[in-house]
Amino acid sequence: MAMRLCAVVFLCVLVQADAMAPWSSDNMRHKGDADKKTQAQRASELHSFQAESSQMDAWLSGNKTSLKISNDTLRKAVSQHEPLAKQIEDIEDSLQRAQKDLIKKKDAVVAAINATDRTRQLLVRARAALAEAREEVIEANASAKSAFDTEAIAEDHLVQMTICCPDQVQAAKHKMDLRKDDLAAAGEAFHAAKDKLAAKHEAAVLAERASHSAEEELDRSKGAYQDAVGAVERLAAIKLDLSKKNVDPEKRLAAFERSVEVQEGLVHGLEKSSQELHEKVHVAKKIYDEISAVVGKDLECVPLLRTREKYLNVTTTRFDLTAKAYANTPVNVRTSLQPTLWQQRDQKEAAARALYDVQKDCAPASVRLPPPPPLPACDSDTGARCRVLDCWSFLLRASRNAYCSASWHCLCPAGTCAKDGACVDRGAPVSLANPPAELHAGPADVGAALLAAAALVVAAAALATRGRRAPVNMSEDALG
Ligand SMILES: *[C@@H]1O[C@H](CO)[C@@H](O)[C@H](O)[C@H]1NC(C)=O
Ligand SMILES: *[C@@H]1O[C@H](CO)[C@@H](O)[C@H](O)[C@H]1NC(C)=O
Ligand SMILES: *[C@@H]1O[C@H](CO)[C@@H](O)[C@H](O)[C@H]1NC(C)=O
Numbered sequence: 001m002a003m004r005l006c007a008v009v010f011l012c013v014l015v016q017a018d019a020m021a022p023w024s025s026d027n028m029r030h031k032g033d034a035d036k037k038t039q040a041q042r043a044s045e046l047h048s049f050q051a052e053s054s055q056m057d058a059w060l061s062g063n064k065t066s067l068k069i070s071n072d073t074l075r076k077a078v079s080q081h082e083p084l085a086k087q088i089e090d091i092e093d094s095l096q097r098a099q100k101d102l103i104k105k106k107d108a109v110v111a112a113i114n115a116t117d118r119t120r121q122l123l124v125r126a127r128a129a130l131a132e133a134r135e136e137v138i139e140a141n142a143s144a145k146s147a148f149d150t151e152a153i154a155e156d157h158l159v160q161m162t163i164c165c166p167d168q169v170q171a172a173k174h175k176m177d178l179r180k181d182d183l184a185a186a187g188e189a190f191h192a193a194k195d196k197l198a199a200k201h202e203a204a205v206l207a208e209r210a211s212h213s214a215e216e217e218l219d220r221s222k223g224a225y226q227d228a229v230g231a232v233e234r235l236a237a238i239k240l241d242l243s244k245k246n247v248d249p250e251k252r253l254a255a256f257e258r259s260v261e262v263q264e265g266l267v268h269g270l271e272k273s274s275q276e277l278h279e280k281v282h283v284a285k286k287i288y289d290e291i292s293a294v295v296g297k298d299l300e301c302v303p304l305l306r307t308r309e310k311y312l313n314v315t316t317t318r319f320d321l322t323a324k325a326y327a328n329t330p331v332n333v334r335t336s337l338q339p340t341l342w343q344q345r346d347q348k349e350a351a352a353r354a355l356y357d358v359q360k361d362c363a364p365a366s367v368r369l370p371p372p373p374p375l376p377a378c379d380s381d382t383g384a385r386c387r388v389l390d391c392w393s394f395l396l397r398a399s400r401n402a403y404c405s406a407s408w409h410c411l412c413p414a415g416t417c418a419k420d421g422a423c424v425d426r427g428a429p430v431s432l433a434n435p436p437a438e439l440h441a442g443p444a445d446v447g448a449a450l451l452a453a454a455a456l457v458v459a460a461a462a463l464a465t466r467g468r469r470a471p472v473n474m475s476e477d478a479l480g
């Protein structure tokens with residue numbers, strides 16, 4: 001088979017070029033897996049920074065409370081000159097209140113940790129469900145696109161059979177009906193997947209909100225707990241200082257002042273660390289968001305590449321078959337095969353370019369892609385109109401050979417291109433290495449000749465199917 005294909009030099013080159021796909025759906029899948037791993041790594045980095053930052057903020061809060069108590073006590077001692085016994089009594093009262101408060105704050109932290117764990121688990125589940133639903137929509141979209149392409153080809157086939165081979169119309173019609181059913185089912189599945197996605201999206205947003213406020217509550221309760229710790233520690237220390245016997249009041253004040261200064265230094269240091277950690281969290285969040293966007297795009301690229309690869313395969317296979325028939329057809333019949341072959345070649349080239357465009361969009365920058373495959377350079381519109389006059393009339397002689405379209409445009413039939421208002425023959429769509437007479441004739445070639453006969457009139461089919469619409473109601477975005 002490969003040898004026979006190579007009887008047509010042009011085909012040989014094309015088959016090879018297709019084999020060297022520069023960025024395949026498999027490459028894409030591997031990249032997607034690697035990116036997902038990186039994303040998990042970045043997520044864990046982000047979480048550890050967030051935890052560090054939250055701890056630092058709690059310490060900062062606790063140390064600030066501690067400083068405030070020291071400072072207040074110092075100011076009081078300086079201004080009021082209360083008797084020492086009264087000062088000790090006040091501090092003792094405050095300390096007892098602070099100790100009770102500490103127990104309450106501890107319970108609050110435990111409850112907040114419980115709530116955070118719970119909402120975090122719910123969020124993980126909601127996100128997984130959302131990712132799954134998103135994947136399902138993308139898959140369903142790709143399937144719908146695939147079903148659309150396959151149905152279009154079945155429709156083409158039916159038109160061809162209607163013109164050339166009435167005995168095969170029944171089978172072709174049946175096949176097309178099946179494809180239509182497939183397409184309708186694919187469209188429905190796509191809509192169902194989209195509805196599910198919307199529901200999962202809403203659930204994920206709610207879970208996100210619940211988790212976010214639980215995290216905030218946890219941070220708040222940790223800060224409040226650390227405040228209570230600071231109050232107990234500081235009040236106990238002050239009580240101890242005040243209870244020391246035989247200390248000169250001046251010396252006591254001086255010691256208080258030094259203590260306030262030391263604590264001020266501590267708080268400044270903590271403020272700086274807190275600031276730095278907030279910055280780190282910000283950067284880590286940005287990096288995480290970036291890789292998440294990449295992962296999202298990978299997810300879309302895989303089925304998109306797969307769909308376009310499949311379509312290129314279908315159009316290539318079809319072209320190859322016709323080209324084979326063409327090569328095995330006697331020269332005098334060959335010309336009549338040319339429109340079909342041109343049409344299929346154009347489809348194939350357009351499919352190659354469509355795949356290339358997705359590859360270019362999806363491949364990482366490190367992958368060097370070859371130059372884009374050229375699109376067929378053939379304009380079918382002569383520019384003339386035929387609402388009043390026939391395209392081939394004397395007055396519109398320039399658009400000779402054109403036919404009148406449903407929208408009153410003079411268009412060139414397949415195998416010809418508009419040039420200076422006229423339809424010009426495109427010549428041979430493939431260059432043959434050997435004259436067909438030298439090919440070894442076998443049973444397969446008889447089949448090929450039959451195929452050639454069937455394809456003779458496909459040019460007409462091209463006209464009939466131009467501007468075809470999707471036969472079932474599918475939203476525009478289902479078709480790429
Ligand atoms: C200490 O208290 C005084 C007045 O009460 C206030 O002006 C000062 O800012 C406080 N210092 C600190 C470090 O809190
Ligand atoms: C966490 O909350 C759940 C439900 O609210 C409760 O059943 C469980 O006892 C709590 N656990 C702790 C350690 O508070
Ligand atoms: C004050 O900060 C230190 C860390 O520098 C921390 O170990 C300590 O627990 C904090 N004190 C309070 C009361 O939060």
Ligand SMILES: *[C@@H]1O[C@H](CO)[C@@H](O)[C@H](O)[C@H]1NC(C)=O
Nearest residue numbers: 015018019312313314316317
């Ligand atoms: C087309 O797909 C078939 C199977 O579906 C495969 O065997 C063949 O190699 C593919 N051809 C190309 C050119 O990718």
Ligand SMILES: *[C@@H]1O[C@H](CO)[C@@H](O)[C@H](O)[C@H]1NC(C)=O
Nearest residue numbers: 184187188470471472473474
């Ligand atoms: C397609 O939509 C039109 C109007 O929007 C409606 O009348 C028709 O029944 C729909 N067809 C199918 C197959 O859903």
Ligand SMILES: *[C@@H]1O[C@H](CO)[C@@H](O)[C@H](O)[C@H]1NC(C)=O
Nearest residue numbers: 137138141145477478479480
């Ligand atoms: C469906 O796929 C096309 C490309 O084939 C894309 O442009 C479109 O955005 C997709 N729609 C959805 C809802 O994913």
